Amino acid sequence: MTTEQLPDEHWNAFYTEHEQIWSGKPNVAFVDEVSGLTPGRVLDLGCGEGADAIWLAERGWTVTAVDISTVALGRAVAHAKAAGVGDRIDWQQHELGKSFPDGEFDLVSAQFLHSKTELARDAILRRAAAAVAPGGVLLIEGHLGFPPGEHNPHPDIHFPEPDEVIESLALPDGEWETLVSRVHDRAQVLRDGVPINRRDCTVKLRRH
Numbered sequence: 001m002t003t004e005q006l007p008d009e010h011w012n013a014f015y016t017e018h019e020q021i022w023s024g025k026p027n028v029a030f031v032d033e034v035s036g037l038t039p040g041r042v043l044d045l046g047c048g049e050g051a052d053a054i055w056l057a058e059r060g061w062t063v064t065a066v067d068i069s070t071v072a073l074g075r076a077v078a079h080a081k082a083a084g085v086g087d088r089i090d091w092q093q094h095e096l097g098k099s100f101p102d103g104e105f106d107l108v109s110a111q112f113l114h115s116k117t118e119l120a121r122d123a124i125l126r127r128a129a130a131a132v133a134p135g136g137v138l139l140i141e142g143h144l145g146f147p148p149g150e151h152n153p154h155p156d157i158h159f160p161e162p163d164e165v166i167e168s169l170a171l172p173d174g175e176w177e178t179l180v181s182r183v184h185d186r187a188q189v190l191r192d193g194v195p196i197n198r199r200d201c202t203v204k205l206r207r208h
């Protein structure tokens with residue numbers, strides 16, 4: 001793989017570099033896709049500093065949110081408490097691929113679950129599909145490349161197109177409906193304030 005660090009060391013070092021990494025706002029495409037769903041039980045995989053999980057809890061979802069990084073989770077807990085939804089979110093530390101939360105969920109969300117270190121992404125997303133309750137939704141948002149100008153591109157990391165994501169889930173025939181499978185561009189503001197464009201993809205599937 002691309003770095004000698006263990007995955008949890010890599011991500012804790014990543015988060016420790018700055019007091020805050022992400023914007024504190026929920027992901028835009030995520031909000032678009034989830035806004036029409038009826039709140040229920042949701043699992044957020046790779047929740048980072050918790051903005052999506054907090055947004056969900058504020059809208060009545062019962063949230064389980066997972067990350068490998070204890071640094072990110074510590075921030076997420078504090079933000080949820082400040083937002084008044086600390087009691088609606090079960091934060092869990094897992095190295096997904098090695099362990100996975102129990103239960104089934106009306107929505108399982110994986111927003112930009114990418115890593116420059118070891119990540120069994122396909123296997124994790126298959127496990128995610130298995131955790132979706134009948135009638136529930138699996139929502140996967142991914143990048144389709146590194147940010148423009150990234151100094152150290154990692155050619156061994158693959159960013160799958162929507163069709164590849166769906167194929168790699170190996171879903172049983174007839175059990176799932178594809179609601180969204182699309183590529184889209186997104187304007188993003190980096191921490192230093194320089195706006196750049198990212199090309200992302202959305203896969204949204206419903207289990208019958």
Ligand SMILES: C[S@@+](CC[C@H](N)C(=O)[O-])C[C@H]1O[C@@H](n2cnc3c(N)ncnc32)[C@H](O)[C@@H]1O
Nearest residue numbers: 011046047048067068069094095096111112115
């Ligand atoms: C690119 S960030 C996205 C964070 C958040 N979902 C968002 O959209 O802002 C990827 C997140 O996945 C987490 N992560 C990476 N590998 C993981 C693993 N094996 N198990 C659990 N979380 C992991 C990282 O710690 C990081 O918070």
